[in-house]
Amino acid sequence: MGTIERKEREKHEMREMILSAAKNLFIQEGFDHVTIRRIAEVIEYSPATVYLYFADKDTILCALQEVGFRELYKRQQILVAIKNPAEKLRACGKIYIDFAMENQELYDLMFIMRAPMKAFESLADWNVGRDTYEVLQSIITDCIAQGYIKSPSPQIVCFSMWALMHGVVSIFIRDRAPMISKDQQSSVINGILDFTMTEILDK
Amino acid sequence: MGTIERKEREKHEMREMILSAAKNLFIQEGFDHVTIRRIAEVIEYSPATVYLYFADKDTILCALQEVGFRELYKRQQILVAIKNPAEKLRACGKIYIDFAMENQELYDLMFIMRAPMKAFESLADWNVGRDTYEVLQSIITDCIAQGYIKSPSPQIVCFSMWALMHGVVSIFIRDRAPMISKDQQSSVINGILDFTMTEILDK
DNA sequence: ATTTATGCTAAACGATGTTCATTTTATAAA
DNA sequence: TTTATAAAATGAACATCGTTTAGCATAAAT
Known part of the structure; x- marks a missing residue:
């Protein structure tokens, strides 16, 4: 039966x-x-x-995070088509920012809100976030291996890059940029992406 | 009477x-x-x-933000003693991060939470945040004037710097860094500060 | 057909921010 | 000093929220 x-x-x-x-x-x-x-x-x-x-609402929000991370991960897949690691790094940043600005509430749930994280006993159990981070990590490893970045610490470069991207979008999403009007945002974002790349790349 | x-x-x-x-x-x-x-x-x-x-709770939280911004502004005042703009820039970043990590709940209220911002009709009315931003702006202007930074756009450099600092601390404060343990945080922060300065400074 | 288990829900609990009619208190006028 | 008026404070309620529990209805197993 x-x-x-x-x-x-x-x-x-x-x-x-x-x-x-x-x-x-x-x-x-x-x-x-x-x-x-x-x-x-x-x-x-x-x-x-x-x-x-x-079990509770936080668990539902936590499951909802996965929807977002799957979408982000899907977007990241177009990166495999890009061979040059420097180009790839820039595209990776662009994908991240575009995703955030186009899905602000979802991004908020994934990277800002406290509630969905309460469903985890330990922060170490937060695997969804780690997956997308490893994409960035491998790109930067490639950049270093091929001499595009000369920094001795991939960990620091990687985290800095993420922090910068997250910083920009979270400032916008949580309305903390009074000096930048809504219609300036996208041009500022592009400016920052350009600036970041010229600063971070040594070759 | x-x-x-x-x-x-x-x-x-x-x-x-x-x-x-x-x-x-x-x-x-x-x-x-x-x-x-x-x-x-x-x-x-x-x-x-x-x-x-x-009027409501948000207004109280908004007033509470000012307490935080006054404290941050006070800390920034030691910067006037530093003459070299490059040194000054690094110290400014350090002050910001230290303040954030030592007063996480207050920083959260100032730069992350939605509630206190609802008390403003327009984002343009958020003056407390602008004041501390202008400190950073003037330092970067000095850096450019004295040739420490070669970027053509102070606005982009300034916003990038802030975004990076905010990104780092907000990732930690909202528990989104499973790859970095609690006792690694301060060394990672220092590493990022060093890295940022070597990348951003051209002289 | 009867018992057992499962799935579901109405109602309530303890919070929250907020409002409003009412009462208490302080001031001004007589 | 007594009285009328204005101001200040509050108790009780409203509309939410997330969550729990006792009981009911239906399906499954005996």
């Missing part, structure tokens, strides 16, 4: 329904409107039912 | 009491425990009374 298989399948489908509802609410109405009650309303179940499939 | 003067003084004192209570709660117990009811409890008034002196 395949009843237990069906039960598991139904359980999985219900989890997907909840995540899908949460994702749509998130993207269409913004973070503030992602409440357990609204999710329950969308899937046409009671709020309490949601808790039969997810 | 100076009763209206006294009334105004008392009103001002009450506002100070509320801010002081909020600040202490904020620093001693963290953001989550800064609630209107807890503030009211500390100052020994009812929660409704708080609303006679501040």
Whole structure:
């Protein structure tokens, strides 16, 4: 009797329904409107039912992070077509920034908000973030190996690069740049990308 | 009869009491425990009374930002003693990062949290942040004038520098650096400061 | 057909920020 | 000093939120 298989399948489908509802609410109405009650309303179940499939709201947000990281990782895949490591590094930065500015709420969830991180016992369990970081790491390793960067510490170069990209977009996303108007943003971003590359590349 | 003067003084004192209570709660117990009811409890008034002196909670958080910016601005004042612009730039970065890491919750309120910004009608009204930014701007202008930096655009250099510093500390503060353990943080920060300076300075 | 297990939910709990009618207190006028 | 008026403070409530629990309905197993 395949009843237990069906039960598991139904359980999985219900989890997907909840995540899908949460994702749509998130993207269409913004973070503030992602409440357990609204999710329950969308899937046409009671709020309490949601808790039969997810421990708490943070766990749902955590699962929602994965959606974002998959999208970012997908974008990064076009990098394999670029052979020159210096070009590749620039493209990597551009992809990261474009993703952030085009999906601000999702980026916020992935890299700024506290809530989704509470679902992890330890920070070491945050693997989704590490995957996209390793893409950058390997590019920089290549850059150093081929003499485009002369720094002795790939770790420092890598983290600096990430910090700079994250810094720019998070300042914009959290509205901390009064000196730069909305329609200046993209040109400033390009300027920073150019500047970063000319500074970081030694060859 | 100076009763209206006294009334105004008392009103001002009450506002100070509320801010002081909020600040202490904020620093001693963290953001989550800064609630209107807890503030009211500390100052020994009812929660409704708080609303006679501040429009809403965001306005209180906004006023609390100023406390942080005053502290940061105070720290920046030791920079006037440094004559060499390149040295000055490095010290400016160090001060910023040290302030952030030593006052993480306050930094968060100043540069990351959404809530305190809602009190402003327009982003252009956010003057506290601009003041500290201008300190960095003038240092970089000096660096360029004296040939330490060759970039044609001070605006880009300035914003990049800030973005890098903010990126580093906000990644740490919001727990997005699983590849760097807590006790590695300060050495990584120093490494980044060194790297940034060698890259940014052309002389 | 009866028992057992599962899935679901209504209702409530304890928070939160916020508002408003009411009461208490202080000031001004008589 | 007593009274009328203005100001200050509050208790109680509202609308949310995330979350828990006791009980109900349906499906499964005996």
